[in-house]
Amino acid sequence: MQHEKLASFEDAVLPHLDAAHNLARWLTRNDSDADDVVQEAYLRAFKFFGGFHGTDGRSWLLAIVRNTCYTWMQRNRSPQFSIPLDDELEEIESEDLDPEALLQRSADTQMVRRALEELPVEYREVLVLRELEEMSYKEIAGITDLPLGTVMSRLARGRKRLQEALTNHMRAEVLSELPKSTGTDSRLRRW
């Protein structure tokens, strides 16, 4: 009996270890914490595996990973565990963005990584699930226990914020290069 449970668990859940780790790493933003959370999540998953009747082992596991992360964050870093209400966030205007400039510099993954890491966790998680894990709105809604509409609006706001953060980082980078340049750098005109 136990043997069967272990075998089907290893079939259905173990293959999604990378996805589990990726999500945990983005939520905890720390290597060793991510490892610990993933291990805890797997043990929980195994314990509750009797309740899993679906076919989508990845979504089922990721929901547990996410919950384990949140419990962990609550336990370890309470000050960061504050979710601002969507509606009270400032609308960020992204109209003045220069997409061409963004494209020119989009090769800088470090900058993207930092900007995504600095996003509030509720935007970070939907973006990671959507862009890195390539999940549908419906799957994300299932994992995060959020209504579909909220998933959509968090993605939209998350992207806006990310774009804003990237623009700021780029602007800072360009400005820091300013003293060395002759002042005729064509990039400067854009800003």
Added chain:
Amino acid sequence: MSCQRAQELIHGYVDGELDPANNLEVERHIQECNVCASTYRSQTMLRLSLKDKSLYYPASEKLKKRIQSSVRKEAKSEASPRPAGWRWLTVGASLALILLIGVGTWRILPRVIRPSSDELLAQEVVSNHVRSLLLGGSHLTDVLSSDQHTVKPWFDGKVDFAPQVKDFAGQDFRLYGGRLEYLNNRSVATLIYQRRLHYINLYIWPAEQSGSTGEITLQRQGYNLIHWTSSGMNYWAISDLNNVELHEFARLVQQQ
């Protein structure tokens, strides 16, 4: 389609989540409107910049092995639950003895059986506690209030008894809310208290016999459990809080 509408739908559009009719309309709009076309381009580029493989954190080989072995270990320990097995053996042996002696069998039997029914209940309490915290705390309370005069009446008509509800904020056990649970084959009132970042679930229901028993302390899966009976009510408290503080809490409840 208006720009405002197109801007609302543009994320669904880049994600391929729109229905065909809206999809077509957004597509048309983008061809005609420079502003929305620019938004569309910048969204696409943003998404591209997130597609970089180095942003994905796969699990290390080491973690994979660690998890495989810990799950297998867990499977083994589930397959042979030693403590429970031994307890059943003891119960079996005691029963045989009692039958042999044939003295006061029916008076003693409940006392012998008690540990195992307690054990089942303890498991039920642990699962319930874990489940209440698992869902990001969203299932922790049915009524969220630190006001005892809100929580107590909330149970009216939901359970067939009136649990004592008291806030111990002064002693740093803040009443957090109430919840209805099904435990031990009946509806049970649950009070949630908070101390620092720890949550305590306190389950209350009428005992079969009136009177009181002393505290019994258990530890299961890293949680501390204390249960007792007083004034004809069963109380089970569970938390990841340390034993000393949970005892302090139990005493407060008993003194109320």
